Amino acid sequence: MQSRRMAADLFSPDELNDAERVVSRHVPRTPAYTWPEIGAVLGAEVVTKHEDVTPTAAFKVRGGLVYLDRLVRERPTVPGIVSATRGNHGISLAFSGRAYGVPVVIVVPECNSREKNAAMRTLGAEVVVHGADLQESCQHSRVLARELGFEAVPTFHPDLVLGVATYAKELFDAAGPLDAVYVAVGMGSGICGLIAVRDQLGLDTRIIGVCAEGAPAQALTFAAGEVVSTPEARTFVDGVAARQPDPVAARIIRDGAARVITVSDDDTAEAIRAIWRCTHHLAEPAGAISLAGLIQEHERWQGRRVAFVLSGANMDTDMAALVLGGATPQVEPAPAALSA
Secondary structure: OHHHHHHHOOOOHHHHHHHHHHHHOOOOOOOEEEOHHHHHHHOOEEEEEEHHHOOOOEOOHHHHHHHHHHHHHHOOOOOOEEEEOOOHHHHHHHHHHHHHOOOEEEEEOOOOOHHHHHHHHHOOOEEEEOOOOHHHHHHHHHHHHHHHOOEEOOOOOHHHHHHHHHHHHHHHHHHOOOOEEEEEOOOOHHHHHHHHHHHHHOOOOEEEEEEEOOOOHHHHHHHHOOOOOOOOOOOOOHHHOOOOOOHHHHHHHHHHOOEEEEEOHHHHHHHHHHHHHHHOOOOOHHHHHHHHHHHHOHHHHOOOEEEEEEOEOOOOHHHHHHHHOOOOOOOOOOOOOOOO
16 A cells, blocks of 8 residues: 555646646546457457547647646746757757746767657757667756756656556556556656556556566666666667666656566567557557557567557657568667656
8 A cells, every 4th residue: 555655656646637727638548458460369358548639649748738738827036947858858848848838958879769859859959869769868967958048857757656646547547447457667757647547536547667678777677676786778668768767767667567578679670560460550669568568578468458558649750661661670788878
């Protein structure tokens, strides 16, 4: 019971209702579809929560909107925000900053996706390219925040969790009783939101986190019961390439998830292709890794009701062509850092 109180106390039911109202001004409720072909292949009734169809093609926009809403209400003298990202976190803040009239500066590593950089610029953010990896980008973002007098936005924050928790509420409202939900684990806002809403609703649904074999920090942390960092995060699934978990998120995941598993990049690439074949939705790697985890464990759920969160669709054109053509993108050894 103590673990459930910890997750549920992240926010109150009233705060979740308020967050739903904030998010709904900009993001329509996303569908939870039961695709027959996926269920037939896995031998279960499988619900897909389609966060790939938000205005930014990813679930993180919900957190950005709630963060900016509180900022303009409670800290109106803050002149702007700065953060670092590999993609969807920055796109979320750019979208939300434009909606609330707040200047946004996003620091990205030199290796970052040109298409994601372009999306942030199109939404009005200033994109600063700095650092060989996201760790260096995060450090530089804090320096910039001090120089500019802007607020530094981390990749894991209570308001970000509260915002993304609205997708969990939508899922549980729409899907009815679920035996399990599979969800990608990067820095943890998505899975923590699921755990908190499940616990507030008093449900018995098991929540399984999924990360990449080449970025196992969250799985290692879950198994050890304490934060375990890794020297690199070598995976093409950049949305889960976390090598140093947030300690608050780690405690919530440890107490509230059934387990955190790892899957290979080959399995994630095949999950992208399976989603395309069965639904004609194009999932980004982190959006499909949850299905890869479900496929890996599908024998556990024969004849039962399960769900996976298709958390985003922001994949570069050249990578999409490569994956849909049957290949798995290869990642060269390099220093890695937290991905957001």
